[in-house]
Amino acid sequence: MxxxxxxxxxxxxxxxxxxxxxxxxxxxxxxxxxxxxxxxxxxxxxxxxxxxxxxxxxxxxxxxxxxxxxxxxxxxxxxxxxxxxKESKLQQLKPLLLIIFYIVSASVLLHYKNWSWSAFMLDFMGLFCIVFSFFKMLDLKGFPESFSMYDPLAKRVPIYGKIYPFLETALGLMFLMRFQIELALIITLVILGITTIGVTKTLLDKKAIRCACLGTVLKLPMTEATLIENAIMIVMAVLMLIF
Structure with missing residues (x-):
């Protein structure tokens, strides 16, 4: 009801x-x-x-x-x-899909003349962090509350939700500037690993809540797409650390 x-x-x-x-x-x-x-x-x-x-x-x-x-x-x-x-799940996820499409396109165009998988992945991860943190910055007061609805660490340590957009921006700059890449990759694995645990639990519990990956300005539902985007970043980080 x-x-x-x-x-x-x-x-x-x-x-x-x-x-x-x-x-x-x-x-x-x-x-x-x-x-x-x-x-x-x-x-x-x-x-x-x-x-x-x-x-x-x-x-x-x-x-x-x-x-x-x-x-x-x-x-x-x-x-x-x-x-x-009335909106289908695809229509609701349209902003997220468009943003990822543009990030992928930009990362490919930066290297299509002299292709390098490692450079592509670093630029993708950097642009991903910068763009996603931008949307979180639009509502720094509302984001921590929304984020803490599913992120385990943000639930227990409120300050974490408040600094998360700035942490994401810093990671984006580190990837794009090729600064302390190994450290940035490890931090990415830790924070996205924690978030992915919360997202997985939310999906398994079948609780319909808002996803805060793009802040609170865009009303995105929590779906498998959130899990997939986190998984892509985690896989890239692992590959970069191994190779």
Whole structure:
């Protein structure tokens, strides 16, 4: 069952991420989609949770009231469905796929006249880190909350989520400038390994949450694509360390 609630007290993307994190943490909640502009949240539950219990899960500054109820198994008439639910998974992932396409293209074009797999991989990893950190920088307040919803280390050490965009930028510069490459590769393996554990657990638990790989500005769902992009970076880092 999916229910729509009005939520007051949200003023920024950080508030939005906080509401999503606290509501998603409830056992019977399988998905939370917050619309900051409308001051609404669509909450999908395996069984009904009272408004009072939802309120207890939120900080005092937020007030939640039920607006309407929608059964996800009822008529799938497109006119009655929210705009976001009409989008296919591919459409939702379009920004991510486009960004990766441009990163790959740029990395290939930099070396097509004098091809080198190692140079290609270093530039791909460097551009990947720089571009992805840019989107995280757009909302430095909201990113840590969203990131901590699935990253094990960010859940336990809040400061890690706050410095992660800067760490990613530093790694990108190290790859592009060919500075302390081995150290950069080891750090990449560690941080992406930790994140991949969290992503894998989220996918296995079948919890529908937002992916923070491109920050909070772009509303990307957590899917296998996140796992694949992390795996690509991990494999490249391993290959670079071995060869």
């Amino acid at each position: 999916t229910y729509t609630y009005n939520i007051t007290g949200m003023t920024c993307n950080g508030c939005k991420a906080s509401v999503e994190k606290n509501l998603t943490a409830l056992d019977r909640v399988t998905d939370v989609a917050v619309n900051l502009e409308k001051g609404e949240a669509e909450i999908t539950m395996s069984s009904h949770i009272s408004t009072q219990d939802l309120q207890k899960a939120l900080p005092e500054k937020y007030q939640i009231t039920e607006k309407k109820e929608r059964n996800v198994f009822e008529s799938s008439n497109a006119m009655s469905m929210p705009a976001e639910s």
